[in-house]
Amino acid sequence: MCIEKDVSKDMDELYAEVEADPYNRDAYSKLISCLRLQKNKMFKELRSCRISMLKYLVPLAEEWDEWYDDELGNKDLKDRFCGVKQYFELRLNDDPSSSALWKNYIDFLISYHEQSEAFISRDELQVAIEKGVTETMYDIPESHLVWNAYYQFILNNMNKKPYNLDFVKKIIIERLKVPHLKLQETWSLYSSFISSHFNKVYESEMLNAQKFYYTPTKKLLDFIESNEIKALQKEYKDDPLFWTEYLKLKGNKSFKKLPILTGIFERAVRNRFDDTNWIPVWQDFINLSYEYGSISIRKFLKRFVRTYPNSCLSWCAYIWDLEINELDEFNDAKTHILKNYRECFNHEVPYDNTKKLIGAIIRWQLKFYAQNKAIYADFKDDLNYFFTLAVENHSDDVYHTIERLVIQACDIIQENKMCLQLLKLLTSNEILKQQAEVWLLRIQYEQKLENATQVSKVFKEAIFNAVNMDWPERIFDEYIRYEEIFGSMAAYMSAENYVKKSMKEVNNKRIEEQEQTILQELKHDNNNNNNNNKRSIESGPSSNTVPANKKIKIETKPTRDREHLTVLVKNLPLDITQARLQAFFKDCGTIFNISIIKTNDDSSEASIEFTNYGDVLAALTKNFKKIDGKEIEVQRAINTTCWVTNFPPTANKEFISDVFSKFGNVLSIRFPSLASNTSRRFCYVEFSSSEAAYRASKELDDKEFKDKTGNTSYRLVVKISNPEIRKQRSGATEEGREVYVSKLDFHKVDKNKLSEIFSRFGEIEKIHMPLSLRSKSMGRLHDGYGFITFATKKSAQDSLELNHSILEGRPIDVSIAEVKSKKRDIIESHDSVSLTNTQYDLIGPKTISVLNISDKISALQLKDFLESQVGSVRRIDLRRDIDGALVEFEFIKDAGKAEMLLTGKELDGRVIKIGDRKELNKIQNIYNTEKTTFNKKNDSLMVPSALNRRNRRMKFNIHASTENGNNHIIAKDNDGNRNTDMKEKTNADFRKMFLNKK
Numbered sequence: 001m002c003i004e005k006d007v008s009k010d011m012d013e014l015y016a017e018v019e020a021d022p023y024n025r026d027a028y029s030k031l032i033s034c035l036r037l038q039k040n041k042m043f044k045e046l047r048s049c050r051i052s053m054l055k056y057l058v059p060l061a062e063e064w065d066e067w068y069d070d071e072l073g074n075k076d077l078k079d080r081f082c083g084v085k086q087y088f089e090l091r092l093n094d095d096p097s098s099s100a101l102w103k104n105y106i107d108f109l110i111s112y113h114e115q116s117e118a119f120i121s122r123d124e125l126q127v128a129i130e131k132g133v134t135e136t137m138y139d140i141p142e143s144h145l146v147w148n149a150y151y152q153f154i155l156n157n158m159n160k161k162p163y164n165l166d167f168v169k170k171i172i173i174e175r176l177k178v179p180h181l182k183l184q185e186t187w188s189l190y191s192s193f194i195s196s197h198f199n200k201v202y203e204s205e206m207l208n209a210q211k212f213y214y215t216p217t218k219k220l221l222d223f224i225e226s227n228e229i230k231a232l233q234k235e236y237k238d239d240p241l242f243w244t245e246y247l248k249l250k251g252n253k254s255f256k257k258l259p260i261l262t263g264i265f266e267r268a269v270r271n272r273f274d275d276t277n278w279i280p281v282w283q284d285f286i287n288l289s290y291e292y293g294s295i296s297i298r299k300f301l302k303r304f305v306r307t308y309p310n311s312c313l314s315w316c317a318y319i320w321d322l323e324i325n326e327l328d329e330f331n332d333a334k335t336h337i338l339k340n341y342r343e344c345f346n347h348e349v350p351y352d353n354t355k356k357l358i359g360a361i362i363r364w365q366l367k368f369y370a371q372n373k374a375i376y377a378d379f380k381d382d383l384n385y386f387f388t389l390a391v392e393n394h395s396d397d398v399y400h401t402i403e404r405l406v407i408q409a410c411d412i413i414q415e416n417k418m419c420l421q422l423l424k425l426l427t428s429n430e431i432l433k434q435q436a437e438v439w440l441l442r443i444q445y446e447q448k449l450e451n452a453t454q455v456s457k458v459f460k461e462a463i464f465n466a467v468n469m470d471w472p473e474r475i476f477d478e479y480i481r482y483e484e485i486f487g488s489m490a491a492y493m494s495a496e497n498y499v500k501k502s503m504k505e506v507n508n509k510r511i512e513e514q515e516q517t518i519l520q521e522l523k524h525d526n527n528n529n530n531n532n533n534k535r536s537i538e539s540g541p542s543s544n545t546v547p548a549n550k551k552i553k554i555e556t557k558p559t560r561d562r563e564h565l566t567v568l569v570k571n572l573p574l575d576i577t578q579a580r581l582q583a584f585f586k587d588c589g590t591i592f593n594i595s596i597i598k599t600n601d602d603s604s605e606a607s608i609e610f611t612n613y614g615d616v617l618a619a620l621t622k623n624f625k626k627i628d629g630k631e632i633e634v635q636r637a638i639n640t641t642c643w644v645t646n647f648p649p650t651a652n653k654e655f656i657s658d659v660f661s662k663f664g665n666v667l668s669i670r671f672p673s674l675a676s677n678t679s680r681r682f683c684y685v686e687f688s689s690s691e692a693a694y695r696a697s698k699e700l701d702d703k704e705f706k707d708k709t710g711n712t713s714y715r716l717v718v719k720i721s722n723p724e725i726r727k728q729r730s731g732a733t734e735e736g737r738e739v740y741v742s743k744l745d746f747h748k749v750d751k752n753k754l755s756e757i758f759s760r761f762g763e764i765e766k767i768h769m770p771l772s773l774r775s776k777s778m779g780r781l782h783d784g785y786g787f788i789t790f791a792t793k794k795s796a797q798d799s800l801e802l803n804h805s806i807l808e809g810r811p812i813d814v815s816i817a818e819v820k821s822k823k824r825d826i827i828e829s830h831d832s833v834s835l836t837n838t839q840y841d842l843i844g845p846k847t848i849s850v851l852n853i854s855d856k857i858s859a860l861q862l863k864d865f866l867e868s869q870v871g872s873v874r875r876i877d878l879r880r881d882i883d884g885a886l887v888e889f890e891f892i893k894d895a896g897k898a899e900m901l902l903t904g905k906e907l908d909g910r911v912i913k914i915g916d917r918k919e920l921n922k923i924q925n926i927y928n929t930e931k932t933t934f935n936k937k938n939d940s941l942m943v944p945s946a947l948n949r950r951n952r953r954m955k956f957n958i959h960a961s962t963e964n965g966n967n968h969i970i971a972k973d974n975d976g977n978r979n980t981d982m983k984e985k986t987n988a989d990f991r992k993m994f995l996n997k998k
Contacts, residue, residue, distance in 0.1 A: 001934050010034050022056040022335050023309040025274075029063070040068060046070065047083065051090070058094055059711075060273050081112055092135070094303060094947045097266040099142035102132040106149050122157070129153055129487060137178050138263030140228060144182040147175060165197050175914050176213040179221045179260070181228070187214055216254065216435050223252045231267070240277050241698045243268035244284050258292040261285065269307075279313050286317055287549040297321065303739075305333075310340065312353035319360040324368045327375075351394050355401045358386050362409050369413060380418065383409055387422050394432045398617065402440065407445065419445055427461070436462075437617065440478065449828055452486055459495075466502045471614050473619075476503060560592060563723055566637040568667075568688055569618045572604040573628045581606055584627060595668040603630070605688045607637055607667045639690040640667075641721040642697055645682035648707040648714050649860040653908070659700065664692025671908075675855040675880045684721055692722060704952045707865070731787040732765070737796050738817040743783040744769075748808040750781050757807070758788050762795025804992025839940065845892045846874070848899070849920035851884045854908040859885070865907055870898050884920045 011034050017027035032053070033355060035046040050067055053059065059067070071087050071099060074080040074809040088105040096099060113121040120128075129150050136146045154163050156297050172190045180186070194205045226244045230236035246264055248257060263286040270279040281871055282304050287296045301318045315337055322330050337357065365379050383406045390402035403426060422443040432438045438814070439462035446455045459479040466472035476499045483495040570579070578594045585591060585608060592609040599605055610616050616636065623634040653669045660666055665688040671822040687693045701718040721728065732738040741754065753766045769786035790796045802815040853862065859878040862885060866873050871894035878885040889895045899914040906912075 018052075020341065021336065022052075023340070025057055025309070027055065030051045031223055032066075036066070036070065039557050043070075044666075045073065045553065054090060054367045056306060057309060058273060061271050062089055078119075084108060094296055096268065097139045097263050097271060098137045098270065099136040099139045102136050103145040103907075104328050106146065108130055108529060110153075117328075122160075126157075138259050139267065140179055140224075140263060141181045141267075143178075143180050143335070144185075147180075167324065169198070173213055176209060177217060179224070181219055183214075207263075208389070220252060220254045224249070225256060236629045238269075239698075240281050241695060243281050245695070245699075247281070247284050252627050256292075256792040261288055261292075273307060274310075276311060278309065279308060279311060282307075283313065283317070309336075312357040316353075316357045316360040319357075322364055324364075324371055327368065330368075330638050334382075335588075337361070351397065355397075358402055359405055362405055364387070366409055366412060370743045376413070379413070380415065384422075387425070387506075391425060391429055391432065395429060398437075398620075399434075400426075401443070404441065407493075411445075411791070413449075415447065417872055434470055436469055437621070439465075439469075439475060439761055444476065447482075455482065456487070456491065456495075462496065463498060464500045465692055467505050471617060472502070472506050474618070477841065502591060528702060551720075560609070561723060562593075562609050562684075563637075563685075564642060565592075565613065565616055566640075567608050567616055568633075568635050568637045568640065568684075569606045569608060570633040570635075571601075571630055571689070572606060572632055573630050574598060574602055574604055576604050576627065577969065580627070581608065585619055585622065588618035588622070597665055597667050597688070598687075601706070605665055605667065605820045607618065607640075607686055607688070637686075639720050639722075640687050640693050642685045642687070642693050643682065643719050643721040644685055644700075645717045646714050647681070647716055648682075648712075649681060649858060650864040652864070652880055656685060659705075660687075660696055662916065663687070663699065664689055671856040673855045674858060678858065678880065681858070694802070732818050736793045736816055737791070738764075738787055738789045739788060739796050739799055740785065740813075740815050740817040742813045743810055744782065744784050744812060745808045745810050746775070746780040746782065746784055753808075754786060754788060758799055761790070761799040763791035765791055767788040815928060821968070838976060846890070846916055847886055847917040848895050849915040849917060850887055850902075851913040851915060851920065851923070852910050853878070853883050853885060853912060854910045855880060855883065857908050862887075862907075867904075869905065870894050870901055875886070878925065882920070882923050884923060885921055886917060922945075 009495055011031060014031035014034065015026055015639065017024060018031060021027070028049070032046065032049055035042050035049055039046050046296045048060070063740070068084070068087055071080060071083040074083055082545050088101070088108065092105065093981070094100060109120055109125055109128055113125050128221060132146045133150045136143045151171070154300050155167060156166075172186065172193060175186050176183070176190060187895070190209060191206060192892070195203050198205055201756075223247075227249065229240075231246070236242045243264070246268075247261055254260075262285075265281065268281050269278055282300075286297065286300060286304070287452060291298065294589065300692060301321050304314045305318045315333060319333055322333075361382065365382065368375055369379060384514055385408040386402055389395070390400070390406075394402070403422070407419055407422060410416075410422065423445055426438050427433050427442055441456070443458050446458050459482065462469075462475050463472070464478065468476060470477065476764060478496055480492075480499060483492040487495065535894065537636070572581075576596060578596065581594050581596070582591060588610070590611040592611060594604045596604055608619065610619065614903070620634055622630055622632065625634075626632070642660070644660075653671070656664055657667050660669075667686045667688055668684075670684040670686070674680055674978075685693075685696070697720055698718050699717045703716050703718075704713050705716060706713050722988065739758075751769060754767050754769075755764060766789045767786060768789075769782035771780070771782050775783050786794075788799070799818070800814055802812070805814075806812075850862070850866075857865075862878060863873050866887060870889070872890040873887060874890050875888040877887075878883055887898075889898070901914060902914050904911060936941060
């Protein structure tokens with residue numbers, strides 16, 4: 001706020017500021033504040049300043065309110081009327097469909113009309129009201145405010161032209177054609193009107209109106225009802241994602257009309273000033289306006305810029321729409337952009353947005369240059385500036401979008417020399433010259449100039465930097481192929497030799513780096529071993545010790561990184577196969593996985609996961625290549641995968657697909673293996689676009705779903721998958737905030753009791769006391785133990801002081817809960833009891849073995865599957881170690897028909913097998929025997945190390961043989977000499993040995 005005595009000086013400076021940059025909101029706000037201090041003397045200047053500001057900026061809500069108050073305070077009655085009227089007109093120009101604003105404006109006009117027609121005549125008032133009705137027609141929840149005022153105005157003027165009964169009937173019918181919240185009231189009004197004035201034809205009039213006007217509108221209103229209800233709730237009303245989805249709603253042709261969409265858009269962005277979260281709503285509406293051929297799109301684009309004067313995206317949309325005869329408008333926009341974005345271009349603005357804006361500027365300049373060469377000098381300067389900006393500040397852009405765009409523009413205006421200078425600047429940059437694609441960009445342009453000697457020279461310059469290059473093989477291959485086609489035999493042979501030499505250097509460096517990495521890992525492992533497992537002095541050297549002079553060869557399984565090493569391929573042929581994609585991308589690198597989905601536009605999309613970043617870059621070069629005549633799009637899959645957890649335990653891929661597919665094309669759904677831990681319950685949902693993944697995470701995170709019984713609710717957790725932050729997703733147990741309390745009295749201790757004694761240590765989030773069916777049948781409150789989750793780790797640690805304390809006469813144990821993996825999953829229904837505690841003749845006939853079960857299927861999912869296919873399941877014992885389960889049905893008949901119904905059925909990609917109860921136990925016994933034999937410890941006495949070394953010189957390879965038809969155990973020493981003294985023992989031999997012992 002300026003001081004009054006310095007107001008003139010301040011105003012001069014502020015006027016200069018706004019003249020230099022009319023999009024400077026802060027300068028305008030200060031200037032208006034200074035003028036308000038002297039509004040008694042400078043009221044016209046204040047009004048003029050506000051009107052001037054409107055050309056460049058949309059006032060904030062409080063600025064509009066101040067303007068209105070100042071105009072109402074004007075002591076000159078006539079000037080006050082003109083000022084307030086102008087205020088409403090200007091504000092309605094920025095918010096044309098606001099029924100509340102129009103209602104206030106109409107009330108204002110009526111009040112002055114009633115005072116004197118000198119202010120406003122009846123005809124002028126009629127025109128204003130009718131315009132208000134037209135503008136607010138599609139303000140679905142509030143349009144009745146203006147229409148009711150219009151209807152009342154007509155009734156008050158029924159004796160004046162053009163108002164009569166037919167006119168009233170016509171406007172009510174027109175009202176019935178438009179969706180609005182008070183449709184039922186309008187229908188009742190029409191019924192009363194027809195009954196009063198057209199009673200003889202009441203039935204036919206009502207039937208006609210119902211068929212052609214009311215019913216179609218009611219259907220449309222029903223179609224959007226759920227969204228309109230949400231729009232009244234704050235959580236949806238303030239969510240941009242809700243409005244973008246509303247604008248894109250599909251399923252009713254009547255909805256896809258621009259006036260309806262405009263009404264929705266205006267409600268969405270009302271009073272959303274300078275909040276960038278709402279930019280996507282503007283973008284979606286502008287795209288829809290283009291789609292429906294709106295002739296008034298320019299006014300929205302100007303409002304877009306005035307609402308977001310510091311957004312690349314608003315200016316991008318505005319410049320895209322400029323015609324080549326609007327040079328002044330373009331120069332004004334460019335001046336503001338370059339003046340205010342010179343700093344924020346560098347780091348503050350997302351670079352993707354910067355690229356779009358620079359692309360729009362260059363596109364317009366090219367379009368203008370084709371008609372008028374007058375901008376040649378400025379155009380070249382801009383191209384140089386944009387190129388330098390990209391190279392110096394955004395060398396990490398793997399696509400080099402701006403650099404490529406500038407090169408293309410220079411090529412179009414035939415600035416070959418400038419092209420070469422810029423390309424040399426690229427390849428001389430210390431970071432960029434390590435990228436093969438940068439060199440290829442320069443080489444391709446050199447080839448276009450048809451200077452073979454220079455092309456070979458640039459190839460060699462690139463290969464000189466191959467040792468530090470991200471993908472030298474690409475350069476090598478291009479160089480050989482170039483010389484093979486365009487070079488002489490000598491040049492071709494020279495190129496081959498040069499490439500071989502460079503390839504050797506590249507491989508040597510890679511080997512050195514790999515060995516260095518291995519040595520560092522070994523050093524790290526040795527340090528851990530020395531710290532955790534100190535070697536005993538008495539122990540001799542390990543038989544597994546690797547001699548120091550031997551070359552270390554370590555084979556490690558590549559670590560998967562789907563979030564960073566996946567590309568999306570779009571516009572594929574509908575019948576594309578994995579084999580076809582494998583063959584097409586095989587030269588890019590090793591492929592881990594391919595997922596394909598058919599889209600709705602007679603094409604397919606796929607995600608391809610590679611093993612390293614270089615492979616991904618190689619795959620990106622396939623962009624715009626053709627497969628079976630279709631030009632494909634290849635792009636990196638960034639933020640396209642959602643991490644999902646806390647869904648109902650019975651949820652399977654079909655459930656997840658149904659929930660997520662409405663947000664976009666789902667390429668794959670991956671559940672984790674439950675082999676080592678049956679309690680894991682999460683999955684990954686991969687979309688074909690980051691927008692779909694974002695919408696899904698925004699809409700579904702914390703959304704409630706019920707299980708199949710409808711008794712238990714689960715709040716879904718949906719996040720964009722990011723390997724770097726996975727550790728942050730751990731639960732209370734992993735964070736050490738959960739304590740395990742055991743040895744509790746079964747009947748006297750409940751949740752309230754635990755809360756009472758543990759709450760003094762800190763806030764308790766929840767208490768869980770498991771209750772098995774067996775304990776429940778015995779009348780117990782729980783199974784004798786429980787878990788208490790605190791809000792902080794410190795609270796959990798402090799609560800350990802209750803360990804061994806007495807609770808209801810019993811000493812209890814308190815410890816920090818640990819994450820324990822489960823390899824066996826058992827679930828029981830209602831009063832089920834253990835198989836081992838029930839007579840076999842009752843349970844045996846009802847029990848089957850289910851084999852070859854995927855390790856990604858939980859016991860609850862298996863139960864759900866079996867009950868959907870066969871019948872009610874009583875108990876499941878799922879054994880992860882052998883991929884099988886014992887399943888007890890409620891009824892013998894279900895067990896009997898299970899084999900017939902389930903044989904050949906697939907569950908999560910595996911064909912399951914059905915057998916009787918004993919079959920699973922046989923497999924379990926075989927598995928346990930093999931496991932025991934494999935893990936059996938050597939109980940013999942310790943052999944001195946010297947003797948052990950001597951014995952190792954003579955090793956025997958023992959195997960079965962059937963020479964001469966007799967079974968023998970044949971032993972061979974290291975020289976291959978046989979020892980046939982070792983005969984295989986028969987049962988009789990063992991019996992004899994046993995009897996002799998006795």
